[in-house]
Amino acid sequence: MASDLTLRRYDPRDAHAVWELHEWAMRVAGTDPADVPGTDDLREIESRYLDVGGEFLVGIGDGEDESDAAVPETFDGPVVAMGGLLPSESGHDDERTVPGAGELHRMRVAPPMQGRGHGRDLLATLERRAAQLGFETLLATTAVRQEAAARFYPAAGYREVDRSTQGEYELIHFEKTL
Numbered sequence: 001m002a003s004d005l006t007l008r009r010y011d012p013r014d015a016h017a018v019w020e021l022h023e024w025a026m027r028v029a030g031t032d033p034a035d036v037p038g039t040d041d042l043r044e045i046e047s048r049y050l051d052v053g054g055e056f057l058v059g060i061g062d063g064e065d066e067s068d069a070a071v072p073e074t075f076d077g078p079v080v081a082m083g084g085l086l087p088s089e090s091g092h093d094d095e096r097t098v099p100g101a102g103e104l105h106r107m108r109v110a111p112p113m114q115g116r117g118h119g120r121d122l123l124a125t126l127e128r129r130a131a132q133l134g135f136e137t138l139l140a141t142t143a144v145r146q147e148a149a150a151r152f153y154p155a156a157g158y159r160e161v162d163r164s165t166q167g168e169y170e171l172i173h174f175e176k177t178l
Helices: 012-028 039-043 045-050 118-132 147-155
Strands: 005-009 055-061 077-087 102-109 137-143 159-166 169-177
Touching (some): 005 077, 012 039, 012 102, 039 045, 039 102, 077 118, 118 137, 137 147
Parallel strands (some): 102 137
Antiparallel strands (some): 055 077
8 A cells, every 4th residue: 555645535725736636637548628527526526525425535645756747736735646435326417326326436646646556545445435434335437548447446346337438438337345
């Protein structure tokens, strides 16, 4: 596990850094951030995640890497990871809904910080939180073109349960019983 990462609950002062990390990670993964549907949730994290019985975590790290890339900063350091969890009934209308399941959203790791275990740490923490909230199943969806994410979920014990298409994106739907 990554030792230079501190995971904590979202704070409104994180808003700008969270948005920057989202856009950066999507661009590097080959996705135009403007094409990602339903990103209003990142502008309304408190009401869309926290107030509906979910969670949203940010990972603060040292932000140091070999590149000159600037990791988005918030009040207590660089935001190197982020991810949300919400009841699947509160997710996007165009996604699967499984009653009683939790759904992972907006899982991101700063591109130069990938491969250090931050994603695994974030996922493990969200899975523990999901169990505390009473979810027995977790759902995750990613685009086929987001190759790292398409490998990440099966490596963490998620099984592919379906595929669909939304616009120009082929989506893979994963599920894991906690």
